Each structure stands twice: as structure tokens, then as C-alpha cells.
Amino acid sequence: MAGKNIQEELKNLLTLLKKEKDADLQQYRKKMAGTSLKERRKKGVCWYPINLEKTKYDAGERLIVKISRPPEHTDAHLFQSGKLISLFSNSAGLGDHEDAVNGVVNSVTKAHMHITMNVDSLPDWLHHGQLGVQLLFDENAYREMERTLTTLLNTKEDRLTEMKKILLGDKSARFTDHATIRDLGLNDSQNAALHQIHNAQDVAIIHGPPGTGKTTTVVQAILETLKSESQVLVCAPSNAAVDLLAEKLGEQNIEVLRIGHPARVTEEILSKTLDAKVANHKDYKDLKALRKQADEYFAMAGKYKRNFGHAEKRQRNQLRDEAKSLKAQAEHLSYYIINDIIGKAQVIACTLVGANNQTLNGMTFETVFIDEAAQALEPASWVPILKSNRVIFAGDHCQLPPTIKSFEAARAGLEVTLFEKAIQCNQADTMLREQYRMHEDIMNFSSRLFYKDQLIANEMVKNWKVYNEDQTVEFIDTAGCGYFEEVDPETKSSFNTEEADLLFKHLTQYLSQLDAMDKSSDLTSVGIISPYKAQVIAMQEQLASMELDEVTANKIAVNTIDSFQGQERDVIYISLVRSNENGEIGFLSDTRRMNVALTRARKKLIVIGDSATIGQHPFYEKFLDYINEIDAYHSAFEWISE
Numbered sequence: 048m049a050g051k052n053i054q055e056e057l058k059n060l061l062t063l064l065k066k067e068k069d070a071d072l073q074q075y076r077k078k079m080a081g082t083s084l085k086e087r088r089k090k091g092v093c094w095y096p097i098n099l100e101k102t103k104y105d106a107g108e109r110l111i112v113k114i115s116r117p118p119e120h121t122d123a124h125l126f127q128s129g130k131l132i133s134l135f136s137n138s139a140g141l142g143d144h145e146d147a148v149n150g151v152v153n154s155v156t157k158a159h160m161h162i163t164m165n166v167d168s169l170p171d172w173l174h175h176g177q178l179g180v181q182l183l184f185d186e187n188a189y190r191e192m193e194r195t196l197t198t199l200l201n202t203k204e205d206r207l208t209e210m211k212k213i214l215l216g217d218k219s220a221r222f223t224d225h226a227t228i229r230d231l232g233l234n235d236s237q238n239a240a241l242h243q244i245h246n247a248q249d250v251a252i253i254h255g256p257p258g259t260g261k262t263t264t265v266v267q268a269i270l271e272t273l274k275s276e277s278q279v280l281v282c283a284p285s286n287a288a289v290d291l292l293a294e295k296l297g298e299q300n301i302e303v304l305r306i307g308h309p310a311r312v313t314e315e316i317l318s319k320t321l322d323a324k325v326a327n328h329k330d331y332k333d334l335k336a337l338r339k340q341a342d343e344y345f346a347m348a349g350k351y352k353r354n355f356g357h358a359e360k361r362q363r364n365q366l367r368d369e370a371k372s373l374k375a376q377a378e379h380l381s382y383y384i385i386n387d388i389i390g391k392a393q394v395i396a397c398t399l400v401g402a403n404n405q406t407l408n409g410m411t412f413e414t415v416f417i418d419e420a421a422q423a424l425e426p427a428s429w430v431p432i433l434k435s436n437r438v439i440f441a442g443d444h445c446q447l448p449p450t451i452k453s454f455e456a457a458r459a460g461l462e463v464t465l466f467e468k469a470i471q472c473n474q475a476d477t478m479l480r481e482q483y484r485m486h487e488d489i490m491n492f493s494s495r496l497f498y499k500d501q502l503i504a505n506e507m508v509k510n511w512k513v514y515n516e517d518q519t520v521e522f523i524d525t526a527g528c529g530y531f532e533e534v535d536p537e538t539k540s541s542f543n544t545e546e547a548d549l550l551f552k553h554l555t556q557y558l559s560q561l562d563a564m565d566k567s568s569d570l571t572s573v574g575i576i577s578p579y580k581a582q583v584i585a586m587q588e589q590l591a592s593m594e595l596d597e598v599t600a601n602k603i604a605v606n607t608i609d610s611f612q613g614q615e616r617d618v619i620y621i622s623l624v625r626s627n628e629n630g631e632i633g634f635l636s637d638t639r640r641m642n643v644a645l646t647r648a649r650k651k652l653i654v655i656g657d658s659a660t661i662g663q664h665p666f667y668e669k670f671l672d673y674i675n676e677i678d679a680y681h682s683a684f685e686w687i688s689e
């Protein structure tokens with residue numbers, strides 16, 4: 048094990064990270080290319096013109112604006128909650144806007160956007176019209192990751208050097224031998240994970256296949272850790288994952304402090320942010336009064352202008368001194384309030400990169416928990432580890448990997464996560480084995496291909512169905528039907544209209560069958576998934592045109608695989624799309640992504656595809672073997688001939 052060139056590995060990682068940043072910036076510039084606002088609008092990176100509808104202050108006294116775009120502007124856009132934007136005025140008709148203020152998108156719909164501004168009050172020019180918003184390139188995450196890797200490369204600190212060796216495979220992780228930890232609410236493998244975490248001195252890894260209660264286990268492990276440590280750091284790569292954990296910990300009456308921009312957290316978690324906690328602190332009234340008084344004195348001092356004699360000058364200086372002293376008192380009180388809040392928090396929750404937030408400057412933790420660690424870039428994972436003595440990872444490297452923009456960087460190693468490296472280098476992982484989501488026929492293929500056949504279905508779910516005689520898994524083979532894929536010329540994404548038609552024919556029949564049996568209410572949710580965006584859009588349109596009653600329509604969602612990660616539905620349809628004479632399967636060869644798709648269904652899974660095209664790939668060859676084994680094969684001709 049010894050002798051691995053860790054320094055070279057980290058230097059290479061830093062180079063790959065720079066490549067990734069360049070690729071990201073290039074993609075951003077491509078979208079922004081062309082100075083015309085109309086062109087930018089068409090590319091989805093700008094709304095212009097916009098209307099300033101409302102302004103208000105949130106609980107933490109941050110300025111929020113609501114804007115809208117004209118109803119005829121219906122172009123798809125790339126604005127999302129958490130994105131950094133610039134609100135600008137084009138009154139001078141210039142391409143580059145001198146009058147601009149930045150903010151972060153809170154929430155966005157087709158026509159409206161709420162933005163938390165990075166300024167305290169709105170500049171005057173905002174009221175003169177000709178306003179727009181556009182996306183900005185957010186360099187912050189890259190900056191923090193680069194800084195972290197540089198620190199890691201140059202560190203002389205003993206413990207960090209040791210952690211570097213352990214996590215990258217140059218030294219073995221150590222464990223103590225404390226008595227068995229057992230939580231009566233957990234199953235055997237979950238208890239084994241708790242026990243391992245309890246004994247880990249450097250690293251422990253919870254490997255959580257779909258539906259195996261990873262989140263439940265992480266929450267219990269945090270509760271257990273808090274019995275011996277007064278505070279833990281809890282991180283995840285995305286804001287959504289951090290919020291989910293913060294919510295679950297809150298339900299257990301744990302005092303959680305959520306560090307991060309309020310625009311980036313969900314409504315439910317707002318009360319746990321530092322902004323909100325400061326505003327609710329018992330001493331906040333005093334802080335506000337001090338700040339107000341200081342502002343008033345400063346304003347009064349500024350007013351003494353005419354007949355400016357010696358006495359006035361003295362009075363002005365006195366007011367200024369008084370104002371400065373009040374301001375210093377306010378800062379002191381603010382510092383006290385923030386420290387009080389941090390000190391009382393049992394869990395500090397933030398994104399990986401958010402662990403470098405200045406609020407946490409100089410703080411260290413005994414343990415950091417990193418959830419969804421298999422979706423985190425390695426440089427991001429190191430950010431909170433630099434502040435911690437040991438790390439507990441949770442995730443599943445057999446599901447979605449991190450999103451990487453540079454194909455070259457991904458291939459050269461950026462796609463390998465620290466989670467994966469730590470699993471390979473140490474005997475520190477426990478795989479959760481009992482799953483609580485799927486009928487065992489749905490589970491078994493994934494279990495065989497990804498989890499060494501070790502998953503078991505909990506008694507409650509192993510045989511569940513929408514109705515007793517229902518077939519749990521169906522593969523509908525379109526081979527020989529001539530349902531060829533097409534490519535959207537603009538987006539280059541593939542779609543297959545006839546396959547979508549077949550899918551909806553099956554769904555319509557299934558729904559009427561349930562209706563006829565009076566079982567409609569037993570079906571709570573249906574997910575329709577495709578790896579191809581163009582197919583998703585086409586199917587969303589088809590679903591919208593179906594004129595379903597509201598109750599049924601609300602049960603059905605169509606989306607990409609990525610957006611279904613972490614979710615589950617009673618029934619899942621998967622449209623594989625690819626059908627060509629050369630056996631080209633493109634995106635479908637990403638088997639980890641397919642593992643996510645195949646494990647979203649609770650009670651019924653219907654996969655539609657062309658066996659002649661997909662069957663040439665070993666993964667789908669095995670899938671088709673499995674389909675035959677469980678007698679789940681159907682030909683599309685069964686539906687066509689009707």
C-alpha cells in the first residue's frame with residue numbers, strides 16, 4: 048500500500064479541476080455569446096424586458112424582489128433556484144450594463160422570479176424601467192475547491208497529512224473495539240453500519256443501495272455520535288440533500304444550524320438559517336436599536352453644513368464619535384449573538400463548498416458526515432474534511448456520479464470520487480442490504496448486476512403489487528416494429544415518437560383496467576422516465592394532451608432519470624428510445640444511470656425498448672436474460688395488432 052504518489056495524484060486533480068472550470072466557463076460564454084439581449088433570451092440566459100412587481104424583506108432582513116416577464120415570452124430558460132444573477136438596466140441601450148446589482152434566484156416559474164438581492168436597498172435606476180436579469184458565472188465553488196486542494200498539497204499538519212494518506216490509500220484506516228452499538232429500530236446491516244461508525248477513528252462508509260434506508264441510518268448515526276460529541280458537521284454536495292437531512296434531524300429535535308444563502312434553502316429550512324436565527328435571537332431587538340441609533344447619529348452629523356462654526360464642528364464630532372461607539376457596540380453584540388447561535392447548534396449543516404463559509408472560519412469538528420458522497424467531486428469532499436478529525440461518508444457509487452462538464456477531465460480521473468477511492472482503499476464500508484421500496488422482482492436485476500446479489504427485500508414490500516394478479520415487471524420489445532429513433536436537430540437529443548405512443552397506449556389501458564376493477568385509488572403514483580431529454584419533452588406534451596381527470600393527472604410525472612434520483616413511484620415506465628440498425632446505444636451505456644431508473648418503482652416496472660439495438664451491449668443482454676427468466680417478455684406487436 049505504501050509508496051503511492053499522493054502528491055502527484057493531488058496535483059493532477061488540481062489540473063483537472065482547472066480544466067473543468069474552463070469547460071464550464073466556455074459553456075457559459077457560448078450561451079452568452081452575441082450581445083443582443085434577444086439572442087440571450089432565446090438561449091435561456093436572460094429575461095428582458097422585465098417588470099419589477101414587488102419588493103420585500105425576508106426574516107433575515109435581506110431584500111427580495113419579485114419580477115415578471117411579458118406573457119408572450121415563453122422561451123425555455125436556465126434560471127434555477129440558487130443561481131447567481133445580475134439585475135441590470137438597459138436604459139442607455141448598451142450591450143454591457145453599467146447599472147447592475149447581483150442577487151441569487153430564490154424561486155422561478157415560467158413567468159415570475161423571486162430574487163434575494165446582494166444589496167440592502169434598491170438603487171434609484173431600478174425605477175426607470177428597461178430592466179432585465181441575466182445569469183452570471185459563479186466562480187465561488189471553483190475558488191474554494193482550488194484553495195482546498197492547494198492547502199491539502201502543501202499541508203505540514205500531522206493529522207491532515209495522515210487523513211490524506213488514509214483516504215487516498217497509503218495508510219490503513221484504524222478502528223477501536225468498543226461494544227456493539229445497536230438501535231432497536233434498525234435492521235442488521237444498518238446496525239452494523241452504526242457499529243462501524245462508532246468504532247471508526249478515521250473513516251467509515253455507509254454504502255446505501257436504493258431504498259435501503261441510507262438517510263434513516265445517517266440520521267441515527269448522527270444522533271448516536273451526538274451522545275459523545277457536542278457538535279457535528281453535516282454536509283452534502285447539493286442544497287437539496289443538505290435540506291433533507293436538516294429536516295430529518297429537526298424532526299428528531301436536534302438543534303440544526305443551516306449555513307448557506309437563504310435563497311438556496313427550502314421554505315421549511317429557512318428558520319434554521321443563521322439569518323433567521325439571528326432575527327429570532329432574544330438580543331436581536333437590542334442589536335437593531337443600536338444599529339438604528341448609530342445610523343441616526345451618522346445622519347444627524349452629516350446634516351450640519353451651513354453656518355458651520357466651531358460649536359457646530361464640535362457637536363458634529365461628538366455625534367460621529369457617539370455613532371462610531373454605537374456601531375462598535377452593535378458589532379460586538381452581533382458577534383456575541385452569532386457565537387451564541389453557533390455554540391448552541393448540535394449540527395451544523397451546509398453544502399461541501401459551503402463549509403468554507405466565513406461563519407465557520409477557524410472552527411474544527413471531531414466528525415463530519417458527508418451524505419450523497421458518491422455524487423461529490425473529490426475536491427469538494429475535501430473542503431469539510433480539512434476542518435474535521437474523521438469523516439463518515441454515505442452514498443452509492445453504483446448510482447449517479449457527479450455531473451462533470453469537461454469530458455476530458457472526467458475521463459482523466461475527475462469522475463472518480465473520494466467516496467469511491469475510500470471504498471477501494473479501506474475496509475471501512477458497510478453495505479446496507481435490506482431494502483424497503485421494491486417488489487423483489489424489480490430489485491433482483493439491480494442486486495445481481497451492482498450489489499453482488501446481496502440485497503434482500505423487506506417482508507412488507509417483497510411481494511407487493513398494485514393488485515394481486517398484476518404483472519410486476521414487463522419488458523415490451525419493439526424489435527421489428529420499425530420504430531426508429533430520431534434526433535432533434537437543435538438539441539441533438541434522441542426521441543422515438545412511436546415508442547412514446549406505445550407507452551401511452553399501455554398506460555391508458557392499465558388505467559382503465561384499474562378503473563374497471565375499482566382499484567384506481569390503490570395506485571398513488573406513476574413515473575415516466577427516459578434518459579433522453581427530447582423524449583421527455585415529447586412525452587410531457589403527450590401527457591398534457593390526454594385530458595385526464597385532475598386526480599389521475601396529478602399522479603403522473605414525466606421526467607429524466609436524474610430528476611428521479613432519490614424518488615420512488617408505485618409504477619414506473621422507462622422509454623429507452625434507441626432503435627437503430629447499428630446497435631448504437633449512446634447514453635444508455637451509462638449503466639449507473641440505468642440502475643437509478645430501474646430502481647424507482649415500488650410495485651410495477653414497464654421497460655419499453657428495442658432488443659435488437661440494446662441487446663448487443665452486455666448490460667442489456669443480461670437484462671434481457673433476466674426478463675426471460677422471470678417471464679416478463681412481451682412483444683410490441685401484442686399492442687399493435689389490437
Ligand SMILES: Nc1ncnc2c1ncn2[C@@H]1O[C@H](COP(=O)(O)OP(=O)(O)OP(=O)(O)O)[C@@H](O)[C@H]1O
Pocket residue numbers: 232233234237255256257258259260261262263264483484612613614
Ligand atoms: N430499519 C427500518 N425499518 C423499517 N423501515 C425502514 C428502516 N430503514 C428504512 N426504512 C424505511 O425505508 C424507506 C427508505 O428509507 P430512506 O429514505 O432512509 O432510504 P434511502 O436509502 O435514503 O433512500 P434513497 O434510495 O432515496 O437514497 C423509508 O420509508 C424508511 O422509513
